[in-house]
Amino acid sequence: MKLQEADAKSLLVEQGLPVPGWDVAHTVDEARAAAERWFTAGADKVVIKAQVLVGGRGKAGGVKLASTPEEAAEVAGAILGMDIKGMTVRKVLVAAAAEIVKEYYLSAVLDRADRRILLMGSAEGGVEIEQVAEEHPEAIIRRHADPLLGLLDFQARDLAFEMGLGAHLKAAVAIAKGLVATMRAYDADLVEINPLAIVREIGPDGTTNEQLVCLDAKVTIDDSALGRHPGLEDLRDPDEEAPEDREAREAGLTFIKLDGTIGCMVNGAGLAMTTMDLVKRAGGEPANFLDIGGGARADKVAAAMRLILSDPKVDAILVNIFGGITRGDEVAKGLIEARGQQVRDVPMVVRVVGTNAAEAAVLLEEAHFQTAASLDDAAAKAVAASRAAQTGPAASPGTVS
Ligand code: GDP
Numbered sequence: 001m002k003l004q005e006a007d008a009k010s011l012l013v014e015q016g017l018p019v020p021g022w023d024v025a026h027t028v029d030e031a032r033a034a035a036e037r038w039f040t041a042g043a044d045k046v047v048i049k050a051q052v053l054v055g056g057r058g059k060a061g062g063v064k065l066a067s068t069p070e071e072a073a074e075v076a077g078a079i080l081g082m083d084i085k086g087m088t089v090r091k092v093l094v095a096a097a098a099e100i101v102k103e104y105y106l107s108a109v110l111d112r113a114d115r116r117i118l119l120m121g122s123a124e125g126g127v128e129i130e131q132v133a134e135e136h137p138e139a140i141i142r143r144h145a146d147p148l149l150g151l152l153d154f155q156a157r158d159l160a161f162e163m164g165l166g167a168h169l170k171a172a173v174a175i176a177k178g179l180v181a182t183m184r185a186y187d188a189d190l191v192e193i194n195p196l197a198i199v200r201e202i203g204p205d206g207t208t209n210e211q212l213v214c215l216d217a218k219v220t221i222d223d224s225a226l227g228r229h230p231g232l233e234d235l236r237d238p239d240e241e242a243p244e245d246r247e248a249r250e251a252g253l254t255f256i257k258l259d260g261t262i263g264c265m266v267n268g269a270g271l272a273m274t275t276m277d278l279v280k281r282a283g284g285e286p287a288n289f290l291d292i293g294g295g296a297r298a299d300k301v302a303a304a305m306r307l308i309l310s311d312p313k314v315d316a317i318l319v320n321i322f323g324g325i326t327r328g329d330e331v332a333k334g335l336i337e338a339r340g341q342q343v344r345d346v347p348m349v350v351r352v353v354g355t356n357a358a359e360a361a362v363l364l365e366e367a368h369f370q371t372a373a374s375l376d377d378a379a380a381k382a383v384a385a386s387r388a389a390q391t392g393p394a395a396s397p398g399t400v401s
């Protein structure tokens with residue numbers, strides 16, 4: 001689950017990290033009022049930032065400065081409702097604009113290959129890190145945190161020095177360790193600060209001082225760990241979830257989209273994995289992982305079918321049900337119902353064994369479904385159907401009938 005910048009920043013603040021204050025505004029009037037508060041508090045400019053779950057908002061025109069409450073309202077009016085990479089902006093962050101001296105990059109990610117938290121830092125902040133990784137990979141400093149001991153002080157100091165943050169060592173060490181603490185506290189798989197910035201502050205007496213602060217924040221939480229953090233689920237932005245992910249979550253289905261052409265509908269995670277392996281062995285590529293779970297009723301099966309068919313690349317479907325708690329006839333009814341609502345005519349191969357398999361067979365035969373006796377047979381038939389769809393004159397991938 002991706003968090004909006006403002007929510008991500010709240011988590012950083014809870015972990016004691018230095019983040020300049022902000023307000024969230026949903027309307028032009030709220031933005032004007034927030035800007036007025038920042039100006040009254042002494043800001044000479046405010047920054048208005050689109051709250052959408054995509055990177056590169058700055059480049060897309062979603063981050064703007066304003067010098068008066070009126071200008072802030074104008075800018076907020078332009079940003080609210082803006083489309084950034086397919087996402088509509090529904091709220092903005094309003095804060096006193098920082099005077100940036102230099103921008104850095106610092107992130108913590110879950111390194112699955114190493115099974116540890118990986119810290120990545122760079123003096124080339126503000127720009128997209130993927131670009132830095134491609135053009136100057138040596139400009140990214142990496143340190144792994146120990147699973148038991150966390151990020152050790154000497155590692156954090158090393159990282160800070162190599163990033164060129166020697167003059168802000170204490171703050172940089174605290175922030176690096178704070179990112180690891182944030183990863184652990186919320187089961188995050190990414191905590192990214194870009195830019196981590198040295199900002200200049202002018203005190204009421206005219207003296208200036210420089211501070212290292214988190215000016216942007218991106219946090220993603222491991223969905224499977226949300227049960228451990230009841231409050232976090234409320235931060236989910238249903239608007240910005242991929243439609244198929246939302247439908248899957250609401251229907252209680254475990255669905256992961258893949259790159260192939262054969263849609264798979266299976267009950268049980270283990271059987272779903274096996275089915276995908278057999279599709280590959282038969283020469284095909286699965287379009288998804290989909291576990292409809294135990295005891296799925298007809299409506300759940302129909303939802304699963306809609307999900308599979310929402311992927312235009314799918315040109316054949318393999319249904320593999322081992323009826324235990326799940327009743328074969330319920331699945332068959334679901335398939336028949338789903339086909340009735342289906343907008344695309346995609347060949348389907350169905351294998352149902354176990355509970356009420358005989359009743360299922362009768363229903364499926366009456367409805368003229370193609371069935372298979374064994375799983376190997378089903379995989380072979382699905383792969384053949386997909387090939388025929390790709391090479392045959394009758395249909396090409398993505399054909400809508
Ligand atoms: P992103 O483009 O979605 O990553 O959004 P960011 O929050 O990182 O903002 C993009 C850029 O806007 C930053 O790299 C800064 O250069 C600039 N920016 C953001 N906040 C401020 C601010 O408070 N003051 C100034 N002067 N620039 C800012």
Ligand code: MN
Pocket residue numbers: 194195216
């Ligand atoms: Mn950024």
